[in-house]
Amino acid sequence: MAKSMSPLLSLIVILLSSIMINHLPVASLKQWCVSMQTAKDEQLEDNINFACSNGIDCRPILPSGACFKPNTTISHASYLMNDYYQSHGRTNEACFFFFPNSAMLTSRDPSYNQCIYK
Structure with missing residues (x-):
């Protein structure tokens, strides 16, 4: 018959397991709204105009x-669409x-060089 662990040892195992699980890397839950690769330029231009006329700062583009x-x-559309989405x-x-x-939507940060997406 197998011996069971003492209550103290069981508690230590549970605590250590909890600590290890809480320190595992977790995928980012952040998402960014960007342009589809298949989007037509006319639609993207409309998106740029919409964002710029609805409070989004268009100076970065x-x-x-x-x-x-x-x-x-x-x-340009991706940056502004995401700024609208985030705000x-x-x-x-x-x-x-x-x-x-x-x-x-993408979970991959589209930021590059000095262009930082919120």
Whole structure:
């Protein structure tokens, strides 16, 4: 018959297991709303105009801004769409409703160089 652990030893094992589990790396729960690769430029331009006319600071995508390069519609739209999404509660509506057929959520941080996505 196998011997059972003493209550104190059992408690130590449980505590150590809990500590180890709580220190395991956890995938980020943060998400970013960005342009779909298949989105049409016309839709992305509409998204840029929508974001800029609805309170989003568009200076980062101007020639002197941190997110100007690459100077592409998809890159500029992604930055602004995400800024809108982040500043409007990170809801599905703030990504998909306002940027129909052109937005997607990603858990991979799209920041690059000095262009930092919120």
